[in-house]
Each structure stands twice: as structure tokens, then as C-alpha cells.
Amino acid sequence: MQTSPETRPSLLLRLRNPQDERAWREFLEIYEPLIERLARRRGLQHADARELVQEVLVAVSGTIDRWDPDEAKGSFRGWLSTITRNLTINLLKREGRQTRGTGDSEFARLMNEQPDPVGENTALFDLEYRRRLFQFAAEHVREQFEEATWLAFWKTSVEQRPLVDVCEELRMSRGAIYVARSRVMAKLRKQIEKLEEEI
Amino acid sequence: MVVRVSDCNPDRLKRLLDEQLSDAEQVVVAEHLEDCDSCRSDLESLAAGHEWWDEASSLLNADLDTAEKWHAETSSSVDDSEDADFIVSPLSTVESSVGNVPLDFLEPSDSPAMLGKLGDYDIIEPIGCGGMGVVLKGYDSKLNRFVAVKVLAPHYATSTAARKRFAREAKAAAAVVHPHVLAIHSVDATGRLPFLVMPFVDGESLQERVRRNGQLGTKEVLRIGIQAARGLQAAHEQGLVHRDIKPGNILLERDVERAMLTDFGLARAVDDASMTRSGVIAGTPQFMSPEQARGEAVDHRSDLFSLGSVLYTMCAGRPPFRAETTMGLLRRIIDVDPRPLSEVNSDSPLWLTAIVDKLHAKIADDRFDSAGELADLLEGCLAHVQQPTITPLPDSIPQPAALPMQSRKRTTAFAASLVVAIAALAVAAQPITEWLTQSSTPVANDLGEILPEATSPYSPQDSASAEMGAESVVETASHQTADTSWESDIDQDISLLSQDIDLLDEETPLNEVGIAPGQTETPLDQDGPSPTDSVQE
Known part of the structure; x- marks a missing residue:
């Protein structure tokens, strides 16, 4: 720890x-x-x-x-x-x-x-x-990213929508979505770990 | 800026997650990730372990009210509802019901932590719900192990015949013991709702994998394909046809990455139950074979067609047959060849396209003879991919010339006129008449001549290539037509355009329109690379 x-x-x-x-x-x-x-x-x-x-x-x-x-x-x-x-x-x-x-x-x-x-x-x-x-963490992390970055994470990782559809919808490349969702996920994890320590 | 996409750089991934990369650097990483499966998986692990990704999905997704979600799932278009079956998205809220299936069939459990009891099993929590019923995580206290309990939805369990059928099919499936077939511990059709007990497997379905990652690499496609084919082989050898092979029914065990087929024979049991009630087919028909779509009797080769659709889905990131309505989908499965794989994913080797095409033969006789034959072939291919210099591709890969072309030939004339019609619609910005004077000539003559020359034994050749090219335009153009009534619209447009072509043919002598090979592909290439552009080997 x-x-x-x-x-x-x-x-x-x-x-x-x-x-x-x-x-x-x-x-x-x-x-x-x-x-x-x-x-x-x-x-x-x-x-x-x-x-x-x-x-x-x-x-x-x-x-x-x-x-x-x-x-x-x-x-x-x-x-x-x-x-x-x-x-x-x-x-x-x-x-x-x-x-x-x-x-x-x-x-x-x-x-x-x-x-x-x-x-x-x-x-x-x-x-x-x-x-x-x-x-709680998601509410806070969301504010720290561009809307499209957040949505790339939300739509593919939370809603588990097919990647191809999300690419089309957000007009992002596959690579950009990989980058976006991992950035969000990393921040989300850090935020939750911090919360766990505090409360 | 020179971008070296081949550069794997773990440190750069770390800095990306620490928000230390400029936008330009992020673009470089993004491009690299598209081609590099291992960096992609490294990045995801660096961001958070797999349990975090799972939790993010299951915990955050639960914001949606279950009932609402259920409604959205069952009423969405065919394209989205492929998971309206057993293994679906994690579910949320209300303990008293899962989806629209109330959990009131559970008996009270001795332990307050449990949802209830079903037979000998303590039920811990729901895992998923779908068209056929609910899946619950249970605990078998006698044998001290976790189990997955599949409970048939009440509307399938009404008649005694249906329940007996369910029990019989499940028992037959339970007799298949194979590393790539999910075992069935027990079947109980005596209670209020029949249920099956299976091992609880930590992992995800292939459907979830494709949703998450999009297209899979060739090695992974082959590895999963081989395992699924071996599982099928074991069942077929016992005379059992799966009837519902689809990504949602292939489980990928965590860490060991073992693929396992689930739900053997259940499709049949459930079909019977639901057909007798409503005449409607249970679940999604997206991965059905043409003979299933026509409602005919099926044998093991129907599973091979479906497995072809699964291989296609892994390579393309989406299923081969899509339509707005169930009827439209069934018609496509029966009549239309999917867009060639090598066009959808240029990374897909043409020999894999040839294998999938053979599995997708509309006539069962033209497919492989057995799942074992397919598995052997795929194993040979995997050996080649792993050591391309030492191991040649197996000789038994279907040659494009040997591909079954009946369905294509049957529709050649139609496709030729359709290609003009739809490509014209697709390039509506151009004056149609002007375009037609250019393109009607090669169409009227021989489409094959205007395609680039073959550069590999696996590139489409002869007139077949013309038809593939034609269909790719048909396929792509049809995706652009959102209207569900596109088929009838197109029929109208075709007849109008045919008249135009006739007129133009009269006005413009064919030999007066000179077309250089390089230019003429343009209309066909509007929507993507031609088949030969993507030769990989």
C-alpha cells in the first residue's frame, strides 16, 4: 500500500x-x-x-x-x-x-x-x-476531462458499446479511444484509491 | 512530423497516464495503439487492473434502472440486441427482479447475505439476464464451489413438453465433456422453473471482448477459432448440434484465455418453446445459418456457418450480417454474401477471408465437412502465423477459385445493375448522368477488367472479383441508407436507373468511352480499398 x-x-x-x-x-x-x-x-x-x-x-x-x-x-x-x-x-x-x-x-x-x-x-x-x-469519483473525474474523452471511456468501458459504433459517433479513431479511456480509467482509479484512504 | 508507429515505449504509456504527454504525442501513441495489441493491453493494465475495468462497468452502469435497461435492450434494433440473450451486460439494482424476470422463485436462504436458495444452491447475486432467462451466481455448499445457475424464463417454462425438452437437451449437452465446452453439473426441471447448474467461470464472453477491443489480431482470432472448432467437433461427434453459435456463447476464461462453448442445444429447446407460443424466433438471428433462417432442418454444418460469422466478427469488430429489422436480417443471411473480410479489416490475411468465405457458403455442402477439418486447418494457419518463415500455409486453404460462387453467380446480373444504382446514390453529389456515362460501360462489359491485376494467389480473380467488388459497393452503400425500407426504395431506383442506362447506352456507343484502368476503379473504390489493396501476405 x-x-x-x-x-x-x-x-x-x-x-x-x-x-x-x-x-x-x-x-x-x-x-x-x-x-x-x-x-x-x-x-x-x-x-x-x-x-x-x-x-x-x-x-x-x-x-x-x-x-x-x-x-x-x-x-x-x-x-x-x-x-x-x-x-x-x-x-x-x-x-x-x-x-x-x-x-x-x-x-x-x-x-x-x-x-x-x-x-x-x-x-x-x-x-x-x-x-x-x-x-462519487466518476462525478469528480468527469469534470477534469474534455467531454469527448469522458464519453469515449463511458461508452466503451461502462456501457460496453461496440468500439466501431463509438468511433463513428464521437468521430474519434480507435487509437484515440484507447488513449482516452485509459487516461480516464487511470484517473478514476487514483481518485478512488485516495477516497479509500480518506474515508 | 515523422511518426514511428512501430515504436513500443512503456515509459511513454506511463507518462500518458500521468497526463505528461502533449496532444501531439498523444496522437502518436494513439496511432501506435491501433496497430499494437500488446501496448494496448499494457496501457490498460497500467491505467488499472482488469478488476477495475470490470467494476467500472458493472458499478457505474447500474445508474440505469434495470427495468428501463431491460426495455432498452429488448426493444432496440436487431443490431444492438445481439446480447439479449444469456450473457449480457452486468446488471444492477433491484434484488426482487432481474430484468423482467422476478426472482420470486427463490426460496429463503439460511444466510442473510444470500438472495435466496434454489434447489441445493445458495444464490449470491444475479450475473446477467437475457431473452432466455436469468443467470445467477450460486454457491454449492456441499461441494464448496461457486456455480452459475441458469434459470429459464417463466414464459418458456409453461408447457410440460417444453420443460421436458429443456431437460432432455440439457442432459444431452451435459454428456459432452471437453476442455472447450462448458460443463453442465446438473439439470433440474422439476421445480417451478427449470434450471441448469454450470461451473462459475471468471472471464468474459467473446462478445464482450469484441465490444471492448474491436477487431482482434489474427493470432487471437485463430486461437479462439481453433478452440471453438474443437469444442464443436466434440459435440458434433456425439450427434449434438449447437444451433446458437455466437460470440455471446463463447466464454473466455480469465488469464488462461481458454475459450469455451456454452449453451449447447438449449437454443433448440427454447426455440421450440417460444415458437409454439408466438411463432417468433428466440434470441438474435444474427449468427444463424441460411438454413436456420429459412426454418429448415439443420445439421452440424449449420454450426460451421455460424462459426464463420464468429470468425468474421472477431476480424471485423462487427457481425457480418446486419439489418434494421429481423426480416431484413434473415433475408441478408439467406441471399447476400457479407462484405469481404479483407475489405473490412485490411489486416486480415486473404487466406483467412477465404476460410471464412468457405464457412459462409450458402449451401451446406460447400462448407467444410466437419469442425475437426476446420480446426486442423486453423491450427496449420496458426503455425504459419507464428513462424512464417519456417512453416508454410497449409495446402488445404480454400482457393478463391474453389470458393462456392453459386449465390454470387445467381445474382450477377442483378448485382451489376444494383451497383450502378447504389453507387450512383452514394455519389449523389456528382451529376448522375455524367457519372453513368463513365461507369455504365465497364459494368455493361466486364467488371473484372477494370479491377487491378491480381497480385497474390489469394486475391480475388476473374469474374468473382468483379462481383465481390460490386457487392462491396452494394454493402457499403446500403449501410448509408438508414431508412428501413431501403430495399423497396432501391428496387424503385434500380428500375428508374435501368431505364436511364438503356437510354444512355443508345446514345453513347460503348467503344467510344475510353477508360484507363487506373481511373475506372474510382466509382467502385468510393467506400474503401479494393480487395487487392489489402493483400498482406
């Missing part, structure tokens, strides 16, 4: 400082869509998914300063994955029983949730987390 000197303290540490609004913004930018997507994947309707996001964020803000990143309990993401899942199940149960409201005792139980050691139920979370990293 390479370590870069300008690596900032982990996002998690920065979140413990209530003054660090930027940390919260970054956290939300990454995690909010992620949690919502997880909720949708688990079958929640849009409004319920929004509600779940709020509940998870409340849980995070309520416990973040008690969270010790150095403790060998497991990763923050593992923990987040578990409470997201449990809160989702709660929400679904509530829907079923037509009752609303969160009991304090239940809330307390959630806070003590341990990340699942085997990592079984974090698999989906990890997948969605990874997707979110890619999306």
Missing part, C-alpha cells in the same frame, strides 16, 4: 469534531445515496428509504464520538452496514404492523450492534459502498 503524505485524518476522526462541517458534508455526499440505495434494494419505497436514511444518520451522529476507530471491533462500515440492515428490517416490520415509532430500548440495542464478524451481511453493503465510491 502506498501512503501519500497529504492524506488527511480519516473522515471518521474528523466527524467526531462537531465543528468540522466539511467532514459531515463529505460523509453525507458519500453515504447518503449509499444508504438510500441499500434501502431501495431491500425493497423500501422512496419515502421509507428517505426515512431510513434519516434514522441511520441520527444513529451515526449519536454514536460517532463513542466510536473508536482503533479498536479491533471491526470496521465502521461493517457497523454501519449492520445498523442499516437492522433499521431497514425494523421499518419493514413497522410497515407490516401499521405501527410507527422507535422504542428507546430498541434504539439502545442498535447502538451496541457489533459488525458482523463473518462479513456475510456486509457483502451487499460493501458492493453498494464500492458502487458509491465509483459514482
Whole structure:
């Protein structure tokens, strides 16, 4: 693993400082869509998914300063994955029983949730987390390239369109597309690796 | 600026990715990459390992809503829907359904990380979806291995007969054990939806490979071609016809680069099921043989035609037969010879064109006798490509003269008039009458005379070359006609233009139009090099 000197303290540490609004913004930018997507994947309707996001964020803000990143309990993401899942199940149960409201005792139980050691139920979370990293990085990397360069990457490598069609569409040679997509990919990878170090 | 495209320079690739190259330098690299497969692959690895490329596709692509995507895939034109079959683009979102196939047939799993359970298998995630159903990644806890589970879509699983057929075909396919045929672990047609269990192979389909890289190099074409032919040979020897050979059904295993045929016999099982319901053919007909397109009985030589289309696709970067509509596509497969490979990709050696042409013979008798014969021939060719100075090309390469020309001959007169009609449409900027006075003469006489002289035993000769040339114009010009009703439009134009030609022939005595050999190719060459320009050997 390479370590870069300008690596900032982990996002998690920065979140413990209530003054660090930027940390919260970054956290939300990454995690909010992620949690919502997880909720949708688990079958929640849009409004319920929004509600779940709020509940998870409340849980995070309520416990973040008690969270010790150095403790060998497991990763923050593992923990987040578990409470997201449990809160989702709660929400679904509530829907079923037509009752609303969160009991304090239940809330307390959630806070003590341990990340699942085997990592079984974090698999989906990890997948969605990874997707979110890619999306987040892609949004930023896209701005750094000419539109055609970005599209050469997007159309051939993401959408997997036939190369010949993309050449025609973008009026680029095959070689230019090879160059463009690798340049974008290299930057995308670097951006994601940097994000992984920081958060 | 002098550009040395032959220059392989790893450091330059690195600087390219560090954004340290000027625009001019990038152009040089781009040109080099077009010719150098190994630098291209180096550049891609330098940019990011293959897992990154895979993730970029599967994770970012998921922005599209699955349902929307499914719709786009199934309703797109034939040209784009070749993957509307089993192995398709990575899929995204909603767990409860894949494409329009709901996953409600899964039983609950003991493990919360799993999507559910199917038979003895824990289902981890969907891998792909397509016309025939869904493919799921599963885990076989008894044998401690990952598997790919193919579940037949509900609309194929309605009748008992269809299910039995599916099970029977799958069992027959399971009997083929060969390194180049994807094994079938088990078949279950007893549950709500029939499914097949196969090894989970890390890799990509040939279709994905071509999409990603465009044209493949001759060595890779031969290597994959040989392996596919050997796999076919093994199945044919057991009396099994694949019926759906296409790039999407050829898996390329990661790292070892082993090619494996998948979905043996399933096309038949599914065809029957869907035909009885709707009379519509399942999947894409792009790689069908003429006899399949006509709905006739097929034997192993039908697979050889399809394999010819696969070889063509690898060389050309696109399938040989394309049309806007399914009917148009079937007609092209039945009636039209694809544009000669050597014209589409000038890097393709003419002997490879000759082999593909022989596989593409409209009449099955004119193709190779067996997949084994083809595999032997391709192996000989690969030996030649690897050591051109030591190993000569095999003698058994089909000579252009021995190529089946029936279909071409049949349409000679038609093609000759068509070439005038369409080339005229293609060069509409020129006054048509002026152009016709130049070109109608050689067409009326003998097109063969106006083509450059043959320079290699594999360059098209005699009247066949004239027809190839003519067809290349037909082919190219037709691509320019976006309208789906181009065929009827052309019919009209032909009759009009024929009248014009008749008139002009009366007005202009043939021998008065002097044409130097160098000039006269121009109309034919409007859209690309003539066949002989691309002689490689």
C-alpha cells in the first residue's frame, strides 16, 4: 500500500469534531445515496428509504464520538452496514404492523450492534459502498476531462458499446479511444484509491 | 512530423497516464495503439487492473434502472440486441427482479447475505439476464464451489413438453465433456422453473471482448477459432448440434484465455418453446445459418456457418450480417454474401477471408465437412502465423477459385445493375448522368477488367472479383441508407436507373468511352480499398 503524505485524518476522526462541517458534508455526499440505495434494494419505497436514511444518520451522529476507530471491533462500515440492515428490517416490520415509532430500548440495542464478524451481511453493503465510491469519483473525474474523452471511456468501458459504433459517433479513431479511456480509467482509479484512504 | 508507429515505449504509456504527454504525442501513441495489441493491453493494465475495468462497468452502469435497461435492450434494433440473450451486460439494482424476470422463485436462504436458495444452491447475486432467462451466481455448499445457475424464463417454462425438452437437451449437452465446452453439473426441471447448474467461470464472453477491443489480431482470432472448432467437433461427434453459435456463447476464461462453448442445444429447446407460443424466433438471428433462417432442418454444418460469422466478427469488430429489422436480417443471411473480410479489416490475411468465405457458403455442402477439418486447418494457419518463415500455409486453404460462387453467380446480373444504382446514390453529389456515362460501360462489359491485376494467389480473380467488388459497393452503400425500407426504395431506383442506362447506352456507343484502368476503379473504390489493396501476405 502506498501512503501519500497529504492524506488527511480519516473522515471518521474528523466527524467526531462537531465543528468540522466539511467532514459531515463529505460523509453525507458519500453515504447518503449509499444508504438510500441499500434501502431501495431491500425493497423500501422512496419515502421509507428517505426515512431510513434519516434514522441511520441520527444513529451515526449519536454514536460517532463513542466510536473508536482503533479498536479491533471491526470496521465502521461493517457497523454501519449492520445498523442499516437492522433499521431497514425494523421499518419493514413497522410497515407490516401499521405501527410507527422507535422504542428507546430498541434504539439502545442498535447502538451496541457489533459488525458482523463473518462479513456475510456486509457483502451487499460493501458492493453498494464500492458502487458509491465509483459514482462519487466518476462525478469528480468527469469534470477534469474534455467531454469527448469522458464519453469515449463511458461508452466503451461502462456501457460496453461496440468500439466501431463509438468511433463513428464521437468521430474519434480507435487509437484515440484507447488513449482516452485509459487516461480516464487511470484517473478514476487514483481518485478512488485516495477516497479509500480518506474515508 | 515523422511518426514511428512501430515504436513500443512503456515509459511513454506511463507518462500518458500521468497526463505528461502533449496532444501531439498523444496522437502518436494513439496511432501506435491501433496497430499494437500488446501496448494496448499494457496501457490498460497500467491505467488499472482488469478488476477495475470490470467494476467500472458493472458499478457505474447500474445508474440505469434495470427495468428501463431491460426495455432498452429488448426493444432496440436487431443490431444492438445481439446480447439479449444469456450473457449480457452486468446488471444492477433491484434484488426482487432481474430484468423482467422476478426472482420470486427463490426460496429463503439460511444466510442473510444470500438472495435466496434454489434447489441445493445458495444464490449470491444475479450475473446477467437475457431473452432466455436469468443467470445467477450460486454457491454449492456441499461441494464448496461457486456455480452459475441458469434459470429459464417463466414464459418458456409453461408447457410440460417444453420443460421436458429443456431437460432432455440439457442432459444431452451435459454428456459432452471437453476442455472447450462448458460443463453442465446438473439439470433440474422439476421445480417451478427449470434450471441448469454450470461451473462459475471468471472471464468474459467473446462478445464482450469484441465490444471492448474491436477487431482482434489474427493470432487471437485463430486461437479462439481453433478452440471453438474443437469444442464443436466434440459435440458434433456425439450427434449434438449447437444451433446458437455466437460470440455471446463463447466464454473466455480469465488469464488462461481458454475459450469455451456454452449453451449447447438449449437454443433448440427454447426455440421450440417460444415458437409454439408466438411463432417468433428466440434470441438474435444474427449468427444463424441460411438454413436456420429459412426454418429448415439443420445439421452440424449449420454450426460451421455460424462459426464463420464468429470468425468474421472477431476480424471485423462487427457481425457480418446486419439489418434494421429481423426480416431484413434473415433475408441478408439467406441471399447476400457479407462484405469481404479483407475489405473490412485490411489486416486480415486473404487466406483467412477465404476460410471464412468457405464457412459462409450458402449451401451446406460447400462448407467444410466437419469442425475437426476446420480446426486442423486453423491450427496449420496458426503455425504459419507464428513462424512464417519456417512453416508454410497449409495446402488445404480454400482457393478463391474453389470458393462456392453459386449465390454470387445467381445474382450477377442483378448485382451489376444494383451497383450502378447504389453507387450512383452514394455519389449523389456528382451529376448522375455524367457519372453513368463513365461507369455504365465497364459494368455493361466486364467488371473484372477494370479491377487491378491480381497480385497474390489469394486475391480475388476473374469474374468473382468483379462481383465481390460490386457487392462491396452494394454493402457499403446500403449501410448509408438508414431508412428501413431501403430495399423497396432501391428496387424503385434500380428500375428508374435501368431505364436511364438503356437510354444512355443508345446514345453513347460503348467503344467510344475510353477508360484507363487506373481511373475506372474510382466509382467502385468510393467506400474503401479494393480487395487487392489489402493483400498482406
